[in-house]
Amino acid sequence: MRESEERFRAAFHQAAVGIAHVARDGRWLLVNQKLCDIVGYTPEELQLLTFQDITHPDDLNADLKYIDQVLADNIQTYSMEKRYFRKDSCIVWVNLTVSLMREPWGEPKYFISVIEDISERQAALRERKQWEEQIQASLLEKEVLLKEIYHRVKNNLQVISSLLNLQSAYINDKHDLAIFRQSQQRIASMALVHEKLYQSHDLARINFGEYIRDLVASLFSAYEVNEDTIALAINIDEHVFLGLDTAIPCSLIIQELVSNSLKYAFPAGRNGTIYIELKKTYEHQITLIVSDDGIGLPSNFNFKNIASLGWQLVDALTNQLSGNLNIQGASGVECQLTFTLI
The missing domain is CATH 3.30.565.10 (Histidine kinase-like ATPase, C-terminal domain)
Structure with a gap:
């Protein structure tokens, strides 16, 4: 029995992720070294705190809501991404998985929490989001520019059509005048394409x-x-x-x-x-x-x-x-x- 317990403690403290036993009121009962590395506290310091003390306030309500559901036996376990405050006040993103241990007669005993540091992943996601926002801004800028080009081309074609119309006033030959009119109509048809592109949602x-x-x-x-x-x-x-x-x-x-x-x-x-x-x-x-x-x-x-x-x-x-x-x-x-x- 003692040997089995020692193996458990060794595995507990050498795990690649943070593991903790947490009381119903949120106190840290037992923590491994990986969790201490993640949040920057010693085991003794953590055991003087509750998980509520180091949880980002924007994530706390969701965490507590899940705990109520587990205690009510509505769910067996839950996982969520949340933020902890490190001892140095920096924020660390973690993936938290929680399940409840019960006494043989069903009374809640303590929570087992598995905590994985995902700060690098979150940083990559933030970087990707910033990159996507930059792309969207660039696309919007190009759309505005393209709309302006279509608008100006349409206006220039209309100016050309107007010049032909003015010039046609000096033409007496009916055949030559018909050629001018046809040229105006061709220019108008091209101007209409640019006008429609300018008005279109898909440029x-x-x-x-x-x-x-x-x-x-x-x-x-x-x-x-x-x-x-x-x-x-x-x-x-x-x-x-x-x-x-x-x-x-x-x-x-x-x-x-x-x-x-x-x-x-x-x-x-x-x-x-x-x-x-x-x-x-x-x-x-x-x-x-x-x-x-x-x-x-x-x-x-x-x-x-x-x-x-x-x-x-x-x-x-x-x-x-x-x-x-x-x-x-x-x-x-x-x-x-x-x-x-x-």
Whole structure:
């Protein structure tokens, strides 16, 4: 029996973690050397104190609440991270595990506390938190800067559009004036992309369905379209978000295709409908359809052989997107663009 007790005491005092027997009122009854090393007191000094005396006040209520639950036999044991005050007044973080020893007849005898010093871990966590806060602050700063860039680019494009508008007042040739107007519309479509990016919660992407509605509305206004004559039908997947490098070429393609429909599909007051569809056909593939039920295209139509700047732009922008453009013009015109999101 004595040998067994000696082995217990040896293991108790040589343990790699702090171990203590604690009375119900919080007095330290028995402590090992590791615990003394953690809190900086000698065994004799600790035994004159209670655990409440060296517990950080912000952690004490939680500790006492757990003790009440253990004494009421609601829980068998508990663990928590808490702070002790060392003898030198420094704070040490520990992981505390507590269980209750009872007399054979069930009366609470004392608590067994296992205390592990986790100050280094807490310091690492604090350092990581500070690092994350610095990253968040840096990201916020970059978001503000990026918003300002989008805002300034939009404003500069609007200035260019206004200059073209002023210059157009000195142009008498109707053909040259139409070129100026088309250039203004192209600039406006790019400015709208930057405006949407500026307003977006995700500064890297915009909801392209929302953008299309605004773009087409501005085109209908620019061409003074009578909505009783030419109707607009839109079927858009609201979950399509495009980044700047994709949104601008895609927007310019829509600009050209819708403009062509407005200019040529419905001559002499002919009624009709312009239809726009945007959807994800596969996980990373986008299909854009712009069609009308107008007069259609000549049977020998090949947009690659046409000297029109608009069709040349559509071809160049399709290549920029690494997309495929299929045009059908036997009955009305349907342009189907497919491209893969990168």
